[in-house]
Amino acid sequence: MTSLRRTVRDRTSLFFLIVLPVLIIVLVGSSVQDEDRFAVGLLDQGDDRLATELVADLEAAPSVELRRFDDLDALRLAIRRSELAAGVLVPSGLEEDVRAGRTAAVGLLSQPASTSGLAAEQAVRAALAERSAVVSAAAFTAAEVGGEPADHLVSATRAAEVAEPLTVTTTVQGESRFLPLGFTYSSATMLVLFVFVNAVAGGGMVIQNRRLGLYERMLAGPVTTRGVIVGEATTYLLLALLQSALIVGVGAALFEVDWGDPVAATALILVWSAVGAAAGMLSGTLLRTVEQAGAIGPVVGIALGMLGGCMWLLEIVPPVMQTIGHLVPHGWAVDSWIDLLSRDGGLADIAPALGVLAGFALAFGGLAAHRLRAQLAA
Amino acid sequence: MGAVLLIAAKDLRQRLRDRSAVVLGFVAPLAIAFLMSSAFGGAQDLHVDLGVVDEDGGPLAAALTEVLGSPGLDDLLGVSERDRADADEAVDDGDLDVALVIPEGFSAAVTAGQAAELEVVAGVDSPLSAAVVRSVAESFLTQVQATRVAVATAVGAGAPAGEIEALAERASSAPPQLPVEARDLGGRELDLISYYAPGMAIFFALFGIGFTARSWFTEQREGTLDRMAAAPIHPRAVLAGKALSVLVYGTASLGTAAVVTSLAFGAHWGPPAAVVALIVAVAVAVVALTALVISLSRTEQQAEGLSSVLTFAFALLGGSFVFLGMAPEALRRAALLTPNGWALRGFTDLATGAAASSVVTPVAAILAFSVVVAGLAALAARRRALP
Numbered sequence: 109m110t111s112l113r114r115t116v117r118d119r120t121s122l123f124f125l126i127v128l129p130v131l132i133i134v135l136v137g138s139s140v141q142d143e144d145r146f147a148v149g150l151l152d153q154g155d156d157r158l159a160t161e162l163v164a165d166l167e168a169a170p171s172v173e174l175r176r177f178d179d180l181d182a183l184r185l186a187i188r189r190s191e192l193a194a195g196v197l198v199p200s201g202l203e204e205d206v207r208a209g210r211t212a213a214v215g216l217l218s219q220p221a222s223t224s225g226l227a228a229e230q231a232v233r234a235a236l237a238e239r240s241a242v243v244s245a246a247a248f249t250a251a252e253v254g255g256e257p258a259d260h261l262v263s264a265t266r267a268a269e270v271a272e273p274l275t276v277t278t279t280v281q282g283e284s285r286f287l288p289l290g291f292t293y294s295s296a297t298m299l300v301l302f303v304f305v306n307a308v309a310g311g312g313m314v315i316q317n318r319r320l321g322l323y324e325r326m327l328a329g330p331v332t333t334r335g336v337i338v339g340e341a342t343t344y345l346l347l348a349l350l351q352s353a354l355i356v357g358v359g360a361a362l363f364e365v366d367w368g369d370p371v372a373a374t375a376l377i378l379v380w381s382a383v384g385a386a387a388g389m390l391s392g393t394l395l396r397t398v399e400q401a402g403a404i405g406p407v408v409g410i411a412l413g414m415l416g417g418c419m420w421l422l423e424i425v426p427p428v429m430q431t432i433g434h435l436v437p438h439g440w441a442v443d444s445w446i447d448l449l450s451r452d453g454g455l456a457d458i459a460p461a462l463g464v465l466a467g468f469a470l471a472f473g474g475l476a477a478h479r480l481r482a483q484l485a486a
Numbered sequence: 487m488g489a490v491l492l493i494a495a496k497d498l499r500q501r502l503r504d505r506s507a508v509v510l511g512f513v514a515p516l517a518i519a520f521l522m523s524s525a526f527g528g529a530q531d532l533h534v535d536l537g538v539v540d541e542d543g544g545p546l547a548a549a550l551t552e553v554l555g556s557p558g559l560d561d562l563l564g565v566s567e568r569d570r571a572d573a574d575e576a577v578d579d580g581d582l583d584v585a586l587v588i589p590e591g592f593s594a595a596v597t598a599g600q601a602a603e604l605e606v607v608a609g610v611d612s613p614l615s616a617a618v619v620r621s622v623a624e625s626f627l628t629q630v631q632a633t634r635v636a637v638a639t640a641v642g643a644g645a646p647a648g649e650i651e652a653l654a655e656r657a658s659s660a661p662p663q664l665p666v667e668a669r670d671l672g673g674r675e676l677d678l679i680s681y682y683a684p685g686m687a688i689f690f691a692l693f694g695i696g697f698t699a700r701s702w703f704t705e706q707r708e709g710t711l712d713r714m715a716a717a718p719i720h721p722r723a724v725l726a727g728k729a730l731s732v733l734v735y736g737t738a739s740l741g742t743a744a745v746v747t748s749l750a751f752g753a754h755w756g757p758p759a760a761v762v763a764l765i766v767a768v769a770v771a772v773v774a775l776t777a778l779v780i781s782l783s784r785t786e787q788q789a790e791g792l793s794s795v796l797t798f799a800f801a802l803l804g805g806s807f808v809f810l811g812m813a814p815e816a817l818r819r820a821a822l823l824t825p826n827g828w829a830l831r832g833f834t835d836l837a838t839g840a841a842a843s844s845v846v847t848p849v850a851a852i853l854a855f856s857v858v859v860a861g862l863a864a865l866a867a868r869r870r871a872l873p
Contacts, residue, residue: 123795128802135808135817162664188673188838189831190811191818197669206663213667219675224812226614230621233628233666240664241632245639247663252640252653260639267638272601274627276620279607281577397506404506407514414521423611425525 124309125351129302130358136294137363145173146193146228149183149217152176156203162214162239163198169235172228187217193228194218206243207258242268291363296445299355300438301418303348303380305409307388308401310347315392315401333484337477340392344385352377368448372455376444379465383437386472393479417442437468489719493727494734500701501735507697511739515687516746522686523679523751533561534615537568537576537585544593550604550626554586562618577607583615584608586623596630599638633658673839674754680837681809681830683753687743688826689797689806691736694772696793698732699779703786729773736769756836760845764832767852771825774856777863800824825852 152163167174175192177183186192197215205212214236218225245264246257317340326336356377359365367373391408395401413419415429416438422430433439440461447453447461501507538554540547554565568576573585587605595602604623608616636657641647705711714724744761747753755761775796783789801807803820804827810818811834821827832848 123791124798128798131799131802132807135802135810135813138814138817184672185835185840187671188676188840189834190676190809202664211661211663211665213665215669216666217669217671219671226621227617229668230617230624234624236664236666237628237631240662240666241628241635243663244632244660245636245657248636248657248660249640249643249645251660252645252656253643255643260643263642264635264639267642268635271631271635271638272599274596274601274631275603276623276627277603277605278616278620279605280610280616281574281607404509407510407517411518411521414518414525420525429525 124306125347126354129298129351129355130362132298132302133291133294133355133359133363136298137291145171146224146231147175147191148172148228148232149175149177149186149192149195151178151180151183151195151197153200154198154202155200158203158206158239158243159198159200162202162236165235165239166196166232169231171231172235184217187219190219193224194232196232206247207256209247209257238268291359292365292449295355295359295363295365296449297413297418297442299352299359299377300380300416300441300445301409301413302355303351303384304387304412304438305406306351307344307348307384308391308409309405310344310388310392310401315395315397327484333481336484337480340480341385341389341473341477344388345381348381348384348388349377352381366449368452369454372448372453372458375455375462376441376448376458379462379469380437380441382469383441383465383472386469386476387437389476389480390472393476393483412436412438415439421446437465440464440468489723490727490730493714493724494730497698497701497728497731498734501697501731504697507694507735510690510693510697511735512742515683515690515739515743518686519679519683519743519747519751519753522682523753533564534612534618535564535566535581535583536615536619537566537573537582539568539570539573539585539587541570541590542588542592546593546596546630547588550588550623553626554622559622563622573607577609580609580611582609583612584619586619596634599634629658629662632662636660674837676811676834676838677754678809679747679751680754681834683743683747683751684740684755684833685806685826685830687740687747688768688804688829689801690743691739691768691772692775692797692800692826694732694736694739695776695779695797696790698728698776699783699789699793700786702728702780703783703789707786729777732773732776733766733769736772737765740765740768754837755833756840757842760832760836760842763849764829764836764845764852767849767856768825768829771852771856771859774859774863775825778859778866781863781866800826803827805830822851825855828852828855 148166150163150166152159154160154163166172177186177195180197183192183195187195195217197217199212199215202212216229216232218229242261242264243257245267246260249255249260249264250257327333356365356367356373360367391401391405395404410419416422416433416436418438422433422439422442425433430439434443444453444458444461444465447457451457501511536554538551540551551565551567553559554563566582568582568585570587573582573587576582577585585607587607589603589605592602592604604627606616606620606623608619633654637650637653640653640657641650645653702711711724715721741762744753744755744765748755776793779789779793779796783792804824805821806826810821810827822831828848828851832845835844836842
């Protein structure tokens with residue numbers, strides 16, 4: 109209890125317990141959003157009605173969020189920085205080119221290998237397709253039956269307007285192996301990451317108590333070694349639970365995260381807090397100085413989080429790395445959250461993973477208790 | 487000057503003797519870069535396993551299938567013909583990424599000028615593959631629609647209605663007007679390792695703030711500072727020596743990360759001169775932040791707490807953990823309030839092919855940040871009558 113009160117009283121710990129996780133959830137959640145609108149840059153050098161109409165078509169496209177640029181280099185830079193999914197160049201003299209029978213092209217810039225680049229490119233092409241069809245039809249008609257392309261623009265526009273639509277529909281099927289994107293994604297993975305990182309970094313508590321001679325003083329009183337160990341373990345567990353409760357609460361209250369089946373989610377949080385608490389105790393008995401705990405804790409926690417799929421989901425890494433990810437507890441915890449949040453799983457679905465996690469908690473905890481007992485005896 | 491170097495060398499020796507400083511400054515960024523490159527090593531090339539379900543059997547279905555199997559799309563698409571039930575099951579199991587269904591009567595509907603649709607059946611976890619196939623299907627339909635509009639316009643203007651097939655043939659082979667042409671973006675595409683290698687290296691370099699601030703208070707407690715003050719050395723020389731050691735530690739830590747991740751993991755940092763300029767600027771910012779932490783803290787614990795809060799807050803806001811390119815504009819602006827946010831912008835531009843001169847603005851911004859922070863530190867120190 110003393111340890112717990114000390115932590116809560118320390119403003120730095122509060123930052124790591126509360127501010128940091130919430131900040132990360134906001135950052136990751138707002139960066140990993142479902143993409144239905146793409147930021148598209150526009151360099152509009154058009155000087156005639158056709159250009160104006162093309163730009164209006166782009167503005168009207170539901171999936172395009174148009175941002176205007178005055179400078180090609182700035183546009184390129186914004187795309188390379190991934191601030192834009194694509195860029196459109198509307199040149200000058202379009203109408204004149206079309207009238208003269210020259211091919212006039214709209215330029216498109218995008219990162220060829222990115223999802224959003226591809227999708228944005230398609231959105232732009234779709235937005236401009238009708239205008240292009242009209243101009244082409246007018247040119248074709250002029251070639252077939254005579255006259256100037258401009259003479260046929262009105263009838264071509266009408267033909268395009270009355271043409272029945274040709275569309276592509278998308279059906280999504282199968283059970284997801286991903287987490288829902290946005291704040292659900294960030295809240296669930298950061299819950300796994302932070303409970304563990306803070307617990308391991310909090311290993312410093314045990315070290316400090318050891319250094320300050322608190323254990324000796326406690327043992328001098330009517331407290332058994334077992335009592336001290338159980339007390340420390342309880343502290344870590346309570347801290348981990350507090351941290352989890354905070355993230356769950358903030359996620360649900362501010363970001364409308366649905367944490368899935370309540371019984372299963374509670375069980376998962378309890379077991380994961382136990383894993384974190386045990387790992388924190390273990391780090392406290394393995395490391396020698398508070399500095400080491402503060403320094404090595406975050407590194408180990410982040411590295412294990414990366415391996416176990418907290419920073420990116422294991423679905424996207426090579427099979428070897430997926431296997432390695434399940435050698436650390438994080439892989440099982442993230443898997444369980446995917447079961448709960450993406451597939452409406454319940455306690456039965458995550459029971460095997462919970463078993464594995466409990467095994468980790470027992471192994472870490474057993475080792476930590478053993479070492480602490482030895483250290484207390486010394 | 488001799489005293490400055492002596493103090494700097496002493497501090498550095500101490501730092502290197504502390505295993506956690508070595509772990510954080512040198513081992514950790516490399517270990518994490520290694521993890522990232524092994525996770526993403528194979529993820530760059532996209533290949534889509536596509537099942538085509540032809541329930542139509544007409545000429546347009548044949549044309550579409552031909553487009554999908556064309557040499558230009560060879561590397562991207564692996565096409566196999568399936569029946570509907572088989573394709574659904576394969577998508578469910580993940581054997582296929584996507585299926586494209588051409589429904590019965592598709593060709594007839596298109597030829598008769600009626601509405602028609604193609605169906606993309608996507609595995610829930612293959613959004614990129616689905617986008618690729620959808621994109622190919624849509625551009626095919628766009629062409630078909632353009633042909634229909636051209637034929638209708640021509641017939642309306644008096645072209646012989648009896649020759650619709652021949653007209654359609656000619657219309658589809660006429661070059662399209664107002665095509666959308668892909669232009670070369672220039673530069674190179676940003677790969678994850680080239681972003682996170684500097685991102686992580688800077689994050690760990692920021693831990694230098696905590697080490698130095700703590701060692702300051704340790705020396706105060708143990709009387710080392712008093713003894714230095716008693717020696718015939720100007721107090722400024724003591725400060726300069728300490729600052730120099732932080733500068734060297736930060737530069738060495740970042741420099742090691744740059745060299746090793748370039749050689750071992752293929753990270754692209756950019757022209758050496760520009761990279762060095764950014765690295766030194768970041769190290770200067772670390773020095774200034776260290777001075778601020780020392781001047782604001784009274785005890786070792788306070789220094790420790792303040793520096794870890796600063797380290798994590800900057801790392802997060804600046805984008806060391808989370809790639810902020812696609813984040814809302816407010817967050818991207820906030821990143822430019824941090825030195826590492828500017829540094830990462832510089833490194834991102836270099837990694838995507840910008841010229842070495844592009845780092846002038848980031849370097850200037852980081853130095854300006856350092857000057858402000860150092861000024862605040864001096865103010866705080868004067869108030870507290872620290873040396």
